Amino acid sequence: MVIYTQKETLIQALSFAKKKDKIGFVPTMGALHEGHISLIKKALEENDLVVVSIFVNPTQFDNSADLKKYPRTADDDISLLKKLKGEVIVYLPEVSDLYEDSVSVKNYNFGGLANEMEGKHRSGHFDGVGTIVNKLFRIVKPNVAYFGEKDFQQLQIVKKLVSIENLPIKIVGCPIFRELNGLAMSSRNKRLTAKQFEEATIIYKTLKEVKEKFSSTSIADLNALVAERFLQNPIMNLEYFEIANEKTLKTAKRKNKASKYRAFIAAFAGEIRLIDNMPLN
Ligand code: PAF
Numbered sequence: 486m487v488i489y490t491q492k493e494t495l496i497q498a499l500s501f502a503k504k505k506d507k508i509g510f511v512p513t514m515g516a517l518h519e520g521h522i523s524l525i526k527k528a529l530e531e532n533d534l535v536v537v538s539i540f541v542n543p544t545q546f547d548n549s550a551d552l553k554k555y556p557r558t559a560d561d562d563i564s565l566l567k568k569l570k571g572e573v574i575v576y577l578p579e580v581s582d583l584y585e586d587s588v589s590v591k592n593y594n595f596g597g598l599a600n601e602m603e604g605k606h607r608s609g610h611f612d613g614v615g616t617i618v619n620k621l622f623r624i625v626k627p628n629v630a631y632f633g634e635k636d637f638q639q640l641q642i643v644k645k646l647v648s649i650e651n652l653p654i655k656i657v658g659c660p661i662f663r664e665l666n667g668l669a670m671s672s673r674n675k676r677l678t679a680k681q682f683e684e685a686t687i688i689y690k691t692l693k694e695v696k697e698k699f700s701s702t703s704i705a706d707l708n709a710l711v712a713e714r715f716l717q718n719p720i721m722n723l724e725y726f727e728i729a730n731e732k733t734l735k736t737a738k739r740k741n742k743a744s745k746y747r748a749f750i751a752a753f754a755g756e757i758r759l760i761d762n763m764p765l766n
Contacts, residue, residue: 486567488575492583492624495576499536499625506533510627510654512618515539516556516672517565520662524631527659529571536625537566538576540583544590545613550756556675576625583620590616595645601734602727602749603638603760614639615646622652629655633662635669637747637762638734661761663689669761681754684720688750691715692763695728695748699765704728704737707748715752724751724758728765 489495502508509532511524517539528535539562546552559577566573580588590612593599599611622630632640640658647654662670667689668682677685691714695707702710708726715723728737731745740746749762 486563486569486573486575488563488577490577490579490582492576492578495536495574496624498574502534503626507629508532508625508627509535510538510621510625510630511535512538512540512621512630512632514541514555514672515562516558516675517562518662518670518672518674520633520635520670522565522569523662524633524659525566525569525573527657528629528631529569529573532629534572534574536574536576536627538578538621538625540576540578540617540621542583542613542617543580543588544584544616545610547607547609551758554676556672558675576621583617591619593646593649595642595649598638598642598645598734601638601729601736602725602751606724606751611639611642614642618643618646619650619652622647622650622654627654629657631657631659633660634658635661635671635761637749641734667693669759671759673757673759676757677754681720681757684718685752685754685759687714687718687721688752688759688761691726692748692750692761696763696765699746699748704739711750720754722753724753726750731764 509528511528513521525535525537541555543552592612593615604611632643644656647656666686668685691711711726715721727749728746729735730737731747737746746765747762748765751760
């Protein structure tokens with residue numbers, strides 16, 4: 486495993502590999518968990534070499550306290566990556582390597598995808614994601630890039646990004662990895678207390694209940710049910726619950742047999758924000 490901290494040397498190393506190798510890419514913000522490892526293993530199975538970037542991107546945080554407290558565990562991440570079988574290249578840059586003189590974003594038009602859910606609640610978030618993913622794609626030039634479905638809206642936006650930027654990269658979405666209690670794996674879980682970790686399973690349990698009741702219950706009643714479940718929980722605060730069309734991500738008011746729907750939740754355990762989602766039909 487080789488670690489690069491500067492894009493120029495990474496680009497040079499990859500320019501040799503590119504001639505013969507299929508390159509997979511897994512962009513991360515570090516604090517790696519089994520969910521990330523599953524993406525990297527899939528990428529290793531499907532490619533000759535895999536680039537993993539570890540970079541906490543400042544421009545996708547709308548809250549400076551969240552950025553400051555985001556877990557940074559580079560040494561542990563590297564030890565985990567060293568255990569993998571296969572050719573892994575790590576890109577671990579400083580902010581200045583990616584943003585040079587100006588920590589600023591490109592304003593994208595994601596055709597409405599960014600106006601829903603996370604976009605509504607985290608101002609500028611998806612311009613930050615689009616900006617950094619575009620920069621990383623142009624450095625790594627992968628054949629295939631892998632993203633987890635926990636950030637389902639991000640996955641749809643990255644698919645849109647490659648078409649806007651006209652990049653010849655296949656985007657692969659991978660299923661959510663869960664803790665034994667059902668909580669979706671997230672780097673932010675590292676910040677939960679034992680009690681919060683236990684109570685946060687309300688997110689998964691509620692999504693499962695919504696899925697079970699989806700065919701027999703109206704969307705208005707499901708919205709009310711979820712609000713009630715969270716009201717009864719003393720630890721977890723619901724930020725939003727949405728049943729949305731999987732393709733457009735627009736909030737669904739009523740069901741249409743021809744459409745696919747997903748339920749999405751964002752909730753806080755204290756100041757720690759967690760998200761999750763589940764396909765419904
Ligand atoms: O999902 C993430 O970890 C980040 O949003 C990503 C894609 C690495 C961009 O910073």
